[in-house]
Amino acid sequence: MDTHSKAGHLTTLTVNLTKREEKQIRTVPFHVEPNLEAIRISMKVAASRSPSTIDLGLRDPRGTRGWSGGARSQIVIREETATPGYLPGSLEAGDWAVLLGVYEVPAEGASVELEIEQVLPLPRWIGGDLHSHTVHSDGAFTVDEAANRAQSAGLAFLALTDHNTYSQNLGYPRDTRVLFVPGMELTTYSGHVNLLGVPQPVDDFRVASQADLTHHLKIAQERGALISVNHPFETECSSCAWRWDWDPGPNMDWDAVEVWNGPWREANVLALAWWQSELESGRRRVAIGGSDTHSLENPHIRHGWPTTWVYANRCRRDAILRAIRQGRVFLSYAPSGPTIDLSCGAYRMGDVVPTAETESVTVVAKRLQPDDEIRIVTDRGITQRTLVGLEEVAVDKRIQRHDARFCRVEIWRQFPDVQRRLLAAMSNPLYFGETWGTP
Ligand SMILES: [Zn+2]
Known part of the structure; x- marks a missing residue:
């Protein structure tokens, strides 16, 4: 049959x-x-x-x-x-x-x-973690253990981004459903960069000058690596915040920035504010997340906290990387956290909606809880706040564009264990207008 x-x-x-x-x-x-x-x-x-x-x-x-x-x-x-x-x-x-x-x-x-x-391949949201460490650098997990933890967390993909090495990428375990995305965290004393998608992105990790950094990034780019600046505003580690030039070099730009690293905290608040100002100034930067999990030491640092969700038609490395480059990405605090979809007619987050498009913007958010706050953010800041009702676990709302240059969504939730309202999910922007985009 x-x-x-x-x-x-x-x-x-x-x-x-x-x-x-x-x-x-x-x-x-x-x-x-x-x-x-x-x-x-x-x-x-x-x-x-x-x-x-x-x-x-x-x-x-x-x-x-x-x-x-x-x-x-x-x-x-x-x-x-x-x-x-x-x-x-x-x-x-x-x-x-x-x-x-x-x-x-x-x-x-x-x-x-x-x-x-x-x-058959079918476009859908696929969740994973783009930043984790193993025994191949200063992590406590073997690659097998990391795979098991990611799989039981419900993640479809995992990047092992050990510091300045790629030995973790040579021979992934096969008895797991998790797809490994090759990774390496290029770790300097003035900031960290994730190089994703190729097993050996660079030949040398030593960076003594801006020219060294540009040289290595150029090689990683030529080999097809996706380049993301990690935890650029880290406050708890003296060499982790970004102190190199934000301009990576001639004819280069960052493919993404890790706006959300690990538990929601000061470093992420600063990164989110910076990202918003970048978007306001006209730079289209893709926000991604990473748990930066090393061990079980901190109960708030786990694989998939946060989860990076990509809209791709297959769970394959090239499709995942392409979706990130396109900005078809949202982040949620955990694999079970809220989901966000943002569209305008046939356009979805990451896309540029032509000015002539007359459809209003549709926000679909799921796995909500009573009292979650949905914020619509444009280049004018937060333009709309909605509190989720008692019975709602999902919303489907249409909003007018208000001549904005971009539109994105944040979901904030009160977390009883820490008694604070923290970011539970955020989307990448949907952009408006044909010509705008170069600052
Ligand atoms: Zn790092």
């Missing part, structure tokens, strides 16, 4: 295996469509009086793609991750096959139900 939907193509097959096939491998062919995000296969052996043991494997058009014997009944394959025992890589269209090893079946045979799901 075949079912087609916007999300993909589901085939359900019943395969009857006979006693005579025991100790042989049955090939069950299926056809793979082009442009998939994932292939999911699950196998269920129908209950009978005597048990069966059926092994599972997969073949792609080139050869066997993996084998899990009797150890698994489910497989997921993507381009950059796959169930252990199977190879990630191209999901090329063509003739694939499920391999069923008939290890043991009763005299009357066995009936196996196979579900083959071909998952």
